[in-house]
Amino acid sequence: MSAGNAAAQAARALCDLCGLPAGHDPLTRQFSRAEPQRRFCCLGCLNVYTVLSESGLIEQGADFRQSELYQESLRLGLISNRGADEASGARPAIPDTAEVRESLYRISGLWCSSCGWIIEHALAREHGVRGAEVLFTSDLLKVRWCPQYLAPERIAQRVESLGYKLSEYTGERDTDRGEWRDMLLRLGIAGGLWMNVMLFSLVVYASYFEAIAEAAHRWVPFILMALTTPVVFWSGWPILRVAFLGLRARAIRMEALVATGILAAYAYSVVQAVQGGQHYYFDTACAIVTLVLAGKALERGARERTSRSIALLYRLMPRKARLMRDGRERFVAAEAVEPGLEILVKPGERIPVDGVVVSGASAVDESVLTGEAEPRPKTVGSEVASGTCNGPGVLEIRATRTGADSTLARIIRSVESAIHGRTALERSVDRVSRYFVPIVMVIAAATFGFGAALGLAPVDAGMRAIAVLVIACPCALGIATPLATTAAIGAASSQGILIRDAAVLETFRKVDVLVLDKTGTVTEGRFAVREAEASQELLEQAAAVEAVSEHPLARAIVAYAGEPRERAGRAEVHAGQGISGEIAGRRVTVGSRGLMEQRGFAVSEALAQRACRWEAEGSSVVFAARDGVVEGAFALGDRIRADAPELLRRMSERGVRTVLLSGDSAAATAKLASRLGIERHEGQVAPAGKAAFVASLRKDGSVVAMVGDGVNDAPALAAADLGIAMGSGTDLAMQAAPVVLMSDSLLRIAQAFDIAREASTVVRQNLFWAFFYNAAGIVLAVTGVLNPIIAAAAMAVSSLSVVGNSLRLGWKVRSHRAAGGS
Known part of the structure; x- marks a missing residue:
């Protein structure tokens, strides 16, 4: 059978499930040795057929198309017809209810941010892809796709068809340095050959002023061509490849500018060499390749340094845990430890799980979480976190959260999520750069045309056009924002400030109102009963009810009364107000004045007067x-908190107004506000009321940052423009906030503002310098001041200035910490 007939027969093949054309590239699977290989037009058909096969319907020989599963799959749109869709040019609509998954891949071969645009553009055309985003600073690809309409291997196939390598992202940086070595090898060879080209070019330059031997005049240009060819087509292959991929995707990207300049200089010189001309620009082609590669090497090194914070966090995750069994130690994988198991941690070892100390005493270095170098004492009952380092003592720990649920694992996921995101400014710059390249192409063509019209020699006009193409390559634009953002997030994480969304770095700069929760945020949250008006029996029953709660007030009452002999049953939590339960056959309610009034419980006049006096005292x-x-x-x-006054002072210096918000009584809130000098305060506010209060501030035009630590604060944290959760707070509060402070220090709030402000400044400086270099460079190239070699050097300096300015952010934060700043 001829190849043409085989292709035609394959095209006519029908899907073994829906019976419609399976297309030229059907999905295939063999379900048993006795059956032939089955063909399917789409992943949905393959999955449905698999279920039918496993259920026995296929083996029974019944008409499976009449089965309930098949009919329901048709109704839900699980079965599509890729072959018919390709023939008609139409695609089946994907319902909004279709399942969507998100996958993260590591890409090899990314040359610049324009590579990311090519990949995004190609994947967007794939049916079943809901969104694709390339994160250039991390070499990652984030794809949202519908598994019912797209096979996961199709994503890898499409990306690899563009010339890139794709692998599933596992978190840790790959130890294979092949790509980095390849770049250095290309750079080294380009640089070495460029030096030799410059040396032989001296012969050509000498011929402009005096006669040289005919043999030298004839053969030196071919020697230059032989030296330049590997520079252009091997060392410069990454540049040419990206430019070609862009053109194939019908997009003129940044590298198209440089590639055009390199090939123009090389092609003109080759023609001159063959024709025995006088002017050669092999050295220009070599210089452009070498300097562009040097700039890319600097960028890559900077990207790795700014992303190093994640790699360091991964290295802090212990791989093994020590179990004690029958008096003997046994090591197991940390992921295998289940909550409830007890492990042993010896001096100097990192703690592999979150847990509670059940035996022993030590001091634990928690700087990886909090940014504070001072070890914290741990005794029986103390909580410890994974990744922290044990001090001189031996600890026996009962695991509470392990593996992906541990504190360090969640921190890593949060930092990754922030670094892998894009800010609105970054997206805007990407859109601008897409229009920038075609405009530069027009300017270069106009430069050549006008130069020739004004009487310039074609070679001189061509060199000006090449200089325009090279100097205008907006490589620095592509890294200006993501490099600074990544550096800021990494620097913040090293200080115990967890930024979960990169977009909030821009929000910090706009905040003009800071709302502080009172209990556990402005105060330490370590309550103690000062006075009590209750019988011993009521005190014990109140403690039995409060023992069910984790609220600081509840813990204080339990500590005052002593651990109850039994806990209350049928407990009911009244969010932000109190708790009730049954003990000894009686319904006991413990809570705020508002809860008593809401339930219709009358307070005697004498007790009300005493309560008012207590509240007036704060x-x-x-x-x-x-x-x-x-x-x-x-x-x-x-x-x-001892640092609360200093925080308020720093916020005032920034022009940020402070508001105190509390579920406590209005009198107690007012008393605390007056002690701190806070003018606006609101007391006796329910959780929903806190969110409504924040919403009202935003409605008035304020940009609001909310700081809280409890379950009651979660709605307000989510409602604010910027939510900041204290790391000592509840999981719900930390999930609701894009910024988490891993230590109890309120000054971390001011430091977060400082880091965000510095990041914003660096981004704007980067963008200014990137645009300034391009604008000034284009003018100088058009007027002939810059030749292509100087233009390539200036482009590398442009990238270097952006890289250095971004890395300065991390250095500044670390030097501030070393100096003892908070």
């Missing part, structure tokens, strides 16, 4: 009621 008051009758009250006190 205490938080909790009432206790039994069976609908308020019988007692507790006055609890908390200490203001």
Whole structure:
């Protein structure tokens, strides 16, 4: 059978499920040795056929197209017809309810940000892809795709068809340095041959002023061509390849400018060599390749340095955990440890899981989480986090969160998510650069045309056009924003400031109102009962109810009364107000004045007066009621954090107004606000009320940052323009906030503002220098001041200035920390 007949027969092949044409490239699978290989037009048909085969319907010989599974799959759109769609040029609509997955891949062969645009553009045309985003600074590809309509291997096939290599992202940086060595080898060979080309070019330059031997005049140009050819077509292959891929994708990208300049200088020189001409520009082609490669090597090194924070975090994750079994130590993989298991951690070892100390005492270095170098003492009952380093003692720890749920693993995911995201400014710059390249092409053509019209020699006009192409390559534009953003996020994580969304770096600069939760944020959250008006029986029953809660007030009452003999049953939490439960056959309610009023529980006049006096003194008051009758009250006190006044001073210097918000009584909130000098405050605010208050500030035109630590604060954190959660707070609060402070220091808030402000400044400086270099360089190239060699050097200097300015951000933060700054 001829190849043409085989292709035609393959094209006529029908899908073994839906019976429609399977197309030229069907999906195939063999379900058993006794059956022939089956063909399918789409992944949906393959999956449905697999289920039918496993259910036995295929083996029974029944008409599976009449089965309920087949009919339901048709109705849901799980079965599509890729072959018919390709023939008609149409694509089946993907419903909004279709399952969407997100995958992350590492890409090899990325040359610049324009490579990312080519990949995104190609994947966007694939049916079943909901979104594709290339993260140039991390060499990553993030794809959102519908598994019912697209086979996952198709993503890799499409990217690899463009000339790139794709592998699934595992988190850790690959140890294979082949790509980096390849770049250095290309750069070294280009540089060495360029020097030799410059040496032999001296013979050509000498011929302009005096006669040289005919043999030299004839053969030196061919020697130059022999030396230049590997520079252009081997060392410069990455540049030419990206330019070609862009043209194949019908897009003129940054490298098209440089490639055009290189090939123009090389081709003109080759023609001159063959014709025995006088002017050669082999040295120009070599210089452009060498200097562009040098600039790319600098960029790559900077990208790796700015992304190094994640690699360092991965290295802090212990691979093994030590278990004690029958008095003997046994090592197991850290991922195999289940919550509830007890592990042993010896001096100097990193703790592999989150847990609670059940035996031993030590000091643990938590700087990886908090950024604070001072070790924290740990005794029985203390909580420890994965990745932290044990000090001189031996600890026996009961695991509470392990593997992907551990604190360090969640921090890594958050930092990765932030670094892998794009800011609005970065997207805007990408859009500008897409129009910039075609405009430069027009300017270069116009330069050549006008130069020739003004009487310039064609070679001189051509050199000016090449200089325009080379100097205008906006490589620095592509790295100006992501490099600074990545450096800022990495620097912040080293200081215990976890930024989960890169976009908030721009939000920090706009914030003009800072809303602070009172309990656990402005105060330490370590309450103690100062006075109590309750019988011993009521005190014990109140403690039995509060033992169910994790609220700081609840813990203080339990500590005051002593651990109850039994806990209350049928507990009901009243969000932001209190808790109730049954103990000894009675319904006990413990909570705020607002809860008592809401439930219709009357407070005696004497108790109300005493409560008012406590609140005027700044205490938080909790009432206790039994069976609908308020019988007692507790006055609890908390200490203001020592660094709260300094935070308020720094915020005031920035022109940021501070508001105090609390679920505590209005009187207690007002008392605390007056001690701190906060003018605006709101007390007795429910969780929904906190979110509504934040929303009202935003409605008035303010850009609001909310700082909180509890479950009650989560709605307000989510409602704010910028949510900042204290790391000592609850998981819900930390999930609701894009910024998490891993230490209790309020000054980390001011430091986060400083880092974000510095990042914003660096981004704008980078963009200014990138645009300035391009604009000034184009003018100088058009007027003939810059030749192509100087233009290539200037382009490398442009990238170097952006790289250095971005890395300065990390150096500044580290030097501030070394100097003892908070």
